[in-house]
Amino acid sequence: MDYMWAQTFKTFYRLHDLATNWEQARQICEAEGTSLLVPGSLEEMENLKLLISNMKSRYTAIFIGIHDQFSEGDFVTIRGETITGTILELLWADGQPDNRNTTEDCVVMTREGLFDDRPCNDIYPFVCKILGNESKYNQKCDGFDVGELTQNYYFFNYRFSAHHL
Ligand SMILES: [Ca+2]
Ligand SMILES: [Ca+2]
Numbered sequence: 001m002d003y004m005w006a007q008t009f010k011t012f013y014r015l016h017d018l019a020t021n022w023e024q025a026r027q028i029c030e031a032e033g034t035s036l037l038v039p040g041s042l043e044e045m046e047n048l049k050l051l052i053s054n055m056k057s058r059y060t061a062i063f064i065g066i067h068d069q070f071s072e073g074d075f076v077t078i079r080g081e082t083i084t085g086t087i088l089e090l091l092w093a094d095g096q097p098d099n100r101n102t103t104e105d106c107v108v109m110t111r112e113g114l115f116d117d118r119p120c121n122d123i124y125p126f127v128c129k130i131l132g133n134e135s136k137y138n139q140k141c142d143g144f145d146v147g148e149l150t151q152n153y154y155f156f157n158y159r160f161s162a163h164h165l
Contacts, residue, residue, distance in 0.1 A: 001014060001015045001016075001017060001054070002014065003128075004051075005132070006047060008043075008047065009040070009043075009044050009047065010131060010132040010133065011044075011129060011130070011131050011132060012034070012129065012130050012131075012132065012135065013037070013048075013051055013127055013128070013129050014032070014034070014127065014128045014129075015051055015052060015054060015055060015062075015125065015126075015127050016028065016125055016126050016127070016128065017054075017055050017056060017059075017125050018125065019059065019123040019124050019125050020123060020124075020126070021120060021121050021122065021123060022063050022067065022106040022120040022121075022122075022124075023120065025063045025124075025126035026065065026078060028126075028128070029126070029128035029129075032128055033130070033135075034128040034129060034130040035065060035078060035079075035128065035129055035130065036063065036064065036065035036078055036126060036127075036128060036129075037062070037064045037065055037109075037126070037127040037128065037129045038064060038065040038066060038077045038078065038079070038088075038129070039064070039088065039091075039109075041087065042087055042090075045091065045109075045113045046113070048109070048113065048127070049111065049112070049113045051127065052109070052111060052125075052127065053111065055125050056125075059124065059125050060110060060111060061108035061109055061110045061111065061116065061118075061124055062108060062109055062124055062125050062126050062127055063106060063107070063108055063124045063125075063126040064107055064108065064109050064115075064126070064127070065077055065078035065079075066078075066083060066088070066106075066107040066115070067105055067106045067107060067120070068097070068099075068105050068117070069105045069106070069120065072099065072105075073097070073099070075097070075107065075117075088115070091109075091113065091114055091115045092114065092115045092116075093110065093112075093114035093115060093116050096114075096115060096116045096117060097115075097116070097117035098117065099117060100117075103119045104117035104118050104119055105117065105119070105120050106118060106119070106120035106122075108122075108124055
């Protein structure tokens with residue numbers, strides 16, 4: 001699946017339906033000039049549920065850009081920001097995070113839009129995200145690119161109406 005533009009959130013998303021471990025997922029988004037998904041609001045979560053409903057039925061969840069690999073129980077985003085005191089804390093599934101078998105340091109979002117900590121070496125699909133104002137509109141190509149940020153040139157097809165979330 002290609003990048004899709006969600007006008008409501010002025011954000012591009014790409015669902016990677018090829019499951020991989022958390023670190024690889026993080027790196028794939030980075031190589032595309034974007035970031036492993038960190039939801040910004042409860043409204044956005046509702047739309048993300050729609051987006052991930054497109055993934056293959058055998059997948060139950062996606063990796064997102066939240067983890068506690070640095071300090072057990074201190075969940076932070078890939079930008080190093082704590083989720084304590086944010087709306088993201090409200091999204092844990094019942095009984096989570098439980099750090100089961102003391103091996104769970106990476107966070108997934110289930111199809112129901114709830115968070116669970118899982119082993120970072122588990123295999124899940126994932127979503128890359130970039131805000132529209134962090135990408136650069138390229139009038140000549142009628143598309144967006146975010147290549148200047150990372151020197152990894154990546155061209156976004158601009159599919160405004162066809163793939164509205
Ligand atoms: Ca943990
Ligand atoms: Ca867990």
